[in-house]
Amino acid sequence: xxxxxxxxxxxxxxxxxxxxxxxxxxxxxxxxxxxxxxxxxxxxxxxxxxxxxxxxxxxxxxxxxxxxxxxxxxxxxxxxxxxxxxxxxxxxxxxxxxxxxxxxxxxxxxxxxxxxxxxxxxxxxxxxxxxxxxxxxxxxxxxxxxxxxxxxxxxxx
Numbered sequence: 077x078x079x080x081x082x083x084x085x086x087x088x089x090x091x092x093x094x095x096x097x098x099x100x101x102x103x104x105x106x107x108x109x110x111x112x113x114x115x116x117x118x119x120x121x122x123x124x125x126x127x128x129x130x131x132x133x134x135x136x137x138x139x140x141x142x143x144x145x146x147x148x149x150x151x152x153x154x155x156x157x158x159x160x161x162x163x164x165x166x167x168x169x170x171x172x173x174x175x176x177x178x179x180x181x182x183x184x185x186x187x188x189x190x191x192x193x194x195x196x197x198x199x200x201x202x203x204x205x206x207x208x209x210x211x212x213x214x215x216x217x218x219x220x221x222x223x224x225x226x227x228x229x230x231x232x233x
Contacts (some may be wrong), residue, residue, distance in 0.1 A: 083181040094139035110168040115197040154188030194228045
């Protein structure tokens with residue numbers, strides 16, 4: 077059993093660290109379902125591509141799978157280094173769990189795993205991602221095309 081993460085409505089999510097092949101593949105399945113809402117790569121990942129990607133960042137990334145206690149997987153949260161060495165967050169919530177505040181709870185939990193500033197990108201046409209990143213924990217740093225760029229507020233780090 078993982079740690080319980082409180083949600084704003086009194087519910088809780090269970091956070092389980094991604095640490096083995098099966099968890100990496102569950103993360104891939106969630107990512108593939110949610111890929112259209114992502115700000116960059118929208119391609120469907122194969123099991124081999126996901127394993128290769130994870131092997132390239134493991135030890136430098138932090139990831140959790142989240143579920144309702146004793147329930148099905150709801151989503152994941154990930155912190156990974158980007159090409160510039162910054163820590164970037166990625167959060168995905170399966171569509172059937174949208175609107176329950178899980179994205180915010182996952183984001184708050186994953187961001188607090190970082191030792192410094194966390195960066196994120198949201199598509200302007202993704203209202204859930206925009207609302208999440210326009211919350212008190214984030215500062216918008218700019219826009220380009222259909223993307224908005226964010227960093228965590230200094231008070232969080």
